[in-house]
Structure formats: C-alpha cells, structure tokens
Amino acid sequence: MTSLTIARPQDLDRVLRLVADHHVEEGIALSDDARRGAVLPLLEGSPHGVIYLVGPVRAPIGYAAVSFGWSIEFGGMDGFVDELYIRPGVRGRGIGSEILSSLPLALAGAGMRAIHLEVAHGNERARKLYRKLGFQSREAYGLMTRPL
Amino acid sequence: MTSLTIARPQDLDRVLRLVADHHVEEGIALSDDARRGAVLPLLEGSPHGVIYLVGPVRAPIGYAAVSFGWSIEFGGMDGFVDELYIRPGVRGRGIGSEILSSLPLALAGAGMRAIHLEVAHGNERARKLYRKLGFQSREAYGLMTRPL
Numbered sequence: 175m176t177s178l179t180i181a182r183p184q185d186l187d188r189v190l191r192l193v194a195d196h197h198v199e200e201g202i203a204l205s206d207d208a209r210r211g212a213v214l215p216l217l218e219g220s221p222h223g224v225i226y227l228v229g230p231v232r233a234p235i236g237y238a239a240v241s242f243g244w245s246i247e248f249g250g251m252d253g254f255v256d257e258l259y260i261r262p263g264v265r266g267r268g269i270g271s272e273i274l275s276s277l278p279l280a281l282a283g284a285g286m287r288a289i290h291l292e293v294a295h296g297n298e299r300a301r302k303l304y305r306k307l308g309f310q311s312r313e314a315y316g317l318m319t320r321p322l
Numbered sequence: 323m324t325s326l327t328i329a330r331p332q333d334l335d336r337v338l339r340l341v342a343d344h345h346v347e348e349g350i351a352l353s354d355d356a357r358r359g360a361v362l363p364l365l366e367g368s369p370h371g372v373i374y375l376v377g378p379v380r381a382p383i384g385y386a387a388v389s390f391g392w393s394i395e396f397g398g399m400d401g402f403v404d405e406l407y408i409r410p411g412v413r414g415r416g417i418g419s420e421i422l423s424s425l426p427l428a429l430a431g432a433g434m435r436a437i438h439l440e441v442a443h444g445n446e447r448a449r450k451l452y453r454k455l456g457f458q459s460r461e462a463y464g465l466m467t468r469p470l
C-alpha cells in the first residue's frame with residue numbers, strides 16, 4: 175500500500191519541486207514566490223488545508239493537496255481535492271485511485287462530512303474512475319469563480 | 323446600502339430560523355440538531371467560514387454563508403458562497419446582487435484570492451447576473467462529491 179504522509183515545513187523543497195512539475199504539466203503559471211506562499215502555510219498547520227506526500231517522504235512520487243471548507247448542507251467540514259499529482263514515471267499503476275480511496279477514509283476519521291473534486295467534462299476515463307470510488311457528479315450545477 | 327454583519331453566537335436563533343426557511347425552500351432535509359451543529363461553529367469564529375446577516379441584525383432579511391478554503395493555483399485563501407438566502411417578501415429588489423458585489427470586496431480586503439459559487443445549469447437568469455458581477459463559468463469542469 176502506498177503511504178500518505180502529511181508534509182511538514184522541512185519537506186518544503188521536495189513539495190515545491192512536485193508542485194512546480196505539476197503546474198508545468200497543467201499550464202498553471204505561478205511565480206516561485208507565489209507558489210511558495212501558497213504551499214508553505216499548508217505545511218505549517220494552516221486550518222485551510224493539508225498536503226500529503228505520496229510514497230517515501232524523502233523521495234515522494236507525488237502529492238495530494240486537500241483544502242478544508244464547510245458545508246451547512248453536509249452538516250460540517252468538507253474537503254476539496256485541490257491538486258493531485260503522480261510523477262509521470264509511476265503512472266498507470268493505480269496509485270491515484272488508491273489515494274482517492276484511502277484519503278476519504280482518513281478525512282472521514284478526522285470528522286469530514288464530504289469530499290469534492292473537479293473533473294474535466296471531456297475526461298470520461300477519470301469520471302468513470304471517480305464514480306467507481308464513490309464520487310457522484312453534481313451534473314445539475316456548475317461552478318462560477320470570481321478572482322479577487 | 324444593505325448592511326452585512328458577521329453573525330455572532332447571540333444571533334444563533336435568528337440565523338437558525340433563516341437557515342431552516344432556506345432549507346425548506348431548497349428541499350434540504352437536516353434535523354434541527356444537525357443544522358445547529360453546522361451553523362454554531364461559524365458564529366463562534368471557526369476558521370472554516372462565516373455567516374453574514376443581511377440587513378438589520380435584530381431583524382435580518384437574509385443571510386450569506388461563506389466557507390473558507392485554499393487554492394494553490396489562486397495562491398492562497400479562497401471562498402465559496404455556501405448558502406445565500408433573501409426572505410421571499412423582499413426579493414426582486416436587487417439585494418442579492420448587491421451582496422454578491424460587496425461581499426467579494428470585503429473578502430478581498432481580508433486577503434481572499436478568489437470566490438466561487440455553484441449555479442444550476444438551467445438557471446440562465448442567475449448565470450447572467452453572476453457573470454455581470456464578475457463571476458466566470460468554469461464550463462470545462464464539473465464537481466463530483468463523495469459524502470463521507
């Protein structure tokens with residue numbers, strides 16, 4: 175079983191390397207400073223989220239960033255899979271689905287009521303996998319975002 | 323201008339009455355205990371969100387619940403309009419849009435980087451209003467949720 179370990183401040187450089195690789199792949203443009211400013215609080219115990227290292231802590235093969243929110247309808251804390259990244263060299267082995275199956279259990283144990291993720295409409299392969307893992311599409315709704 | 327005031331523990335009964343009315347209208351089934359458990363932490367200074375009373379604090383005409391999360395891509399804290407309710411008797415006067423226009427300013431001042439909301443695909447009137455207020459559809463993506 176692939177281990178998930180909560181990243182701490184001493185893991186910052188390793189986490190930043192993975193996040194930068196992920197952002198290159200996704201076309202997310204963020205300066206090194208902005209990336210550091212967005213990641214460090216999550217390693218320092220911010221109440222707003224956490225980053226899990228996937229695999230060996232000193233040589234992680236990926237990471238999962240989960241942000242913590244609140245839903246009155248769900249009756250308490252909810253979570254959002256903000257980013258999930260597995261190194262290209264170890265993809266296709268089911269590590270992503272293993273994580274998306276163990277992570278909710280850990281978070282439920284910490285009192286979380288629901289966990290959300292966002293998926294591209296065209297990505298039927300991912301949608302099918304997420305459905306198999308217990309995620310239900312909120313097909314009647316769409317997200318709208320206002321950058322501040 | 324319609325005032326927005328952060329609800330405090332002493333406002334609990336007033337908030338719960340509004341939330342219950344909103345839930346009846348939306349068909350959200352939550353026991354009184356569950357509703358209380360989901361609302362009270364937000365009045366007690368939870369880091370996960372806040373409830374604003376709309377209008378006079380002792381006779382509010384609605385409420386807005388905003389949950390706080392985190393987005394690495396947006397570079398820090400983000401927010402989600404969890405619930406927004408205006409009493410039926412005072413609808414159609416632009417109070418909702420007034421709130422959705424002033425709320426982001428207040429939250430940006432507190433360091434928030436982006437604010438999200440969910441809208442029903444069929445509700446073109448709301449989508450149009452939200453677009454006018456600076457919200458952009460994330461049309462390529464959909465939310466999936468796993469209750470825990």
